Amino acid sequence: MPIASTNYDRLEASAKLLLPPASYDYAAGGAGLEKTIAANREAFDHWRIVPRVMRPVLPSRNLSTILFNRTLPAPIVMAPIGVQTLFHPTGERATSKVFGELGLPYTLSTASSTGFANVAASNGAGNPRWYQLYWPSDDDLTRSYLRTAKEHGYEVLVVTVDTWDLGWRARDLDRGFFPFIDGVGVQIGLEDPVAHEKLGFNPLAANATTEQKQMAALYHTITTSRGLSPVWSNLWKLREVWGDAPILLKGVQSAEDAKAALGWGVDGVILSNHGGRQVDGAIGSLDALPAIVEAVKGRLVIGFDGGIRSGADIFKALALGADFVQLGRPILWGLAHEGEKGVRHVLKSLLAEFEITVGLVGSASLAGVNATLLVENRR
Numbered sequence: 001m002p003i004a005s006t007n008y009d010r011l012e013a014s015a016k017l018l019l020p021p022a023s024y025d026y027a028a029g030g031a032g033l034e035k036t037i038a039a040n041r042e043a044f045d046h047w048r049i050v051p052r053v054m055r056p057v058l059p060s061r062n063l064s065t066i067l068f069n070r071t072l073p074a075p076i077v078m079a080p081i082g083v084q085t086l087f088h089p090t091g092e093r094a095t096s097k098v099f100g101e102l103g104l105p106y107t108l109s110t111a112s113s114t115g116f117a118n119v120a121a122s123n124g125a126g127n128p129r130w131y132q133l134y135w136p137s138d139d140d141l142t143r144s145y146l147r148t149a150k151e152h153g154y155e156v157l158v159v160t161v162d163t164w165d166l167g168w169r170a171r172d173l174d175r176g177f178f179p180f181i182d183g184v185g186v187q188i189g190l191e192d193p194v195a196h197e198k199l200g201f202n203p204l205a206a207n208a209t210t211e212q213k214q215m216a217a218l219y220h221t222i223t224t225s226r227g228l229s230p231v232w233s234n235l236w237k238l239r240e241v242w243g244d245a246p247i248l249l250k251g252v253q254s255a256e257d258a259k260a261a262l263g264w265g266v267d268g269v270i271l272s273n274h275g276g277r278q279v280d281g282a283i284g285s286l287d288a289l290p291a292i293v294e295a296v297k298g299r300l301v302i303g304f305d306g307g308i309r310s311g312a313d314i315f316k317a318l319a320l321g322a323d324f325v326q327l328g329r330p331i332l333w334g335l336a337h338e339g340e341k342g343v344r345h346v347l348k349s350l351l352a353e354f355e356i357t358v359g360l361v362g363s364a365s366l367a368g369v370n371a372t373l374l375v376e377n378r379r
């Protein structure tokens with residue numbers, strides 16, 4: 001018997017029963033009236049798959065893909081998600097371990113409750129690791145975070161550009177819930193040597209006071225969530241430290257911005273509206289995909305997230321032209337079920353359903369997954 005349901009809605013329902021209400025709402029909720037969360041799901045219904053039959057498909061489908069010079073078993077990446085200890089005490093250690101086991105890229109968030117070194121250790125030597133930056137307002141901190149990320153084998157930089165300030169998240173506001181001021185989701189700041197210099201103390205030292213720990217938590221939160229840094233003309237500051245290694249901008253929804261990203265020399269964009277947590281009433285992320293594919297496909301790597309709940313959803317995003325997809329909330333609901341066991345169950349289930357879908361529509365590999373297998377749903 002599986003540890004939890006293989007159906008998304010039932011998985012979320014049992015996670016809700018296991019989690020403290022504030023943690024559940026933090027993950028389930030979004031900005032304002034949560035219309036963007038709904039739009040992300042509706043966008044998948046705008047497309048229907050047209051299966052093809054009587055084609056030679058191998059006994060198992062080859063889902064492998066090459067991304068940034070690495071051959072991956074599937075184009076599936078862990079979305080950067082902060083404060084994962086809200087969902088299970090093992091948090092990022094569990095999620096990074098399972099993605100490592102399967103050889104799929106793991107993206108560490110700047111709002112992580114576990115630091116660079118510990119996540120690198122649980123993820124495993126040689127596995128593909130990415131780092132997501134909430135771009136600090138202080139350049140010294142930015143340089144330090146990037147240097148530490150590099151030292152610990154994080155290969156791709158994901159710069160989140162839609163969250164230089166937090167959206168209006170009604171569920172959290174109504175509870176007065178903000179885990180960062182309690183010191184959860186600030187570990188990268190607490191461990192940072194440059195932050196220690198700026199603060200004049202090390203909040204992790206044995207003799208650090210409670211006030212010092214709180215001050216360090218606030219310092220990380222304010223410098224990373226209230227930022228003027230993410231503007232096009234500042235991108236060179238990241239290149240200066242990150243060198244030629246890949247840089248992706250996460251949070252792009254407009255074809256004009258994707259073209260600008262190309263002009264400013266980044267390597268890719270990740271279509272995302274932060275799971276509907278930033279702008280209420282915004283376009284569903286999948287609805288933004290075709291125009292961006294038309295504008296930059298083949299010249300920028302295109303990642304996608306927002307509302308993926310099944311293998312068929314993964315299929316639709318890839319068929320519309322995404323080079324890879326990111327998994328968000330499903331992994332958190334898995335994490336709520338006994339940590340790594342639940343994560344492994346959810347990730348392997350999504351991979352299996354995706355593999356079955358690719359075969360049942362008549363493709364032996366991802367080369368055959370394209371928009372000719374989709375029609376617009378006019379109902």
Ligand SMILES: Cc1cc2nc3c(=O)[nH]c(=O)nc-3n(C[C@H](O)[C@H](O)[C@H](O)COP(=O)(O)O)c2cc1C
Binds near residue numbers: 081082
């Ligand atoms: C609880 C939670 C925390 C998140 N934390 C981050 C984060 O630290 N950095 C980031 O770039 N995106 C963050 N995101 C957004 C995800 O990376 C991703 O864009 C989103 O979850 C995709 O939507 P979906 O989960 O509904 O598929 C977070 C999302 C959730 C639900």
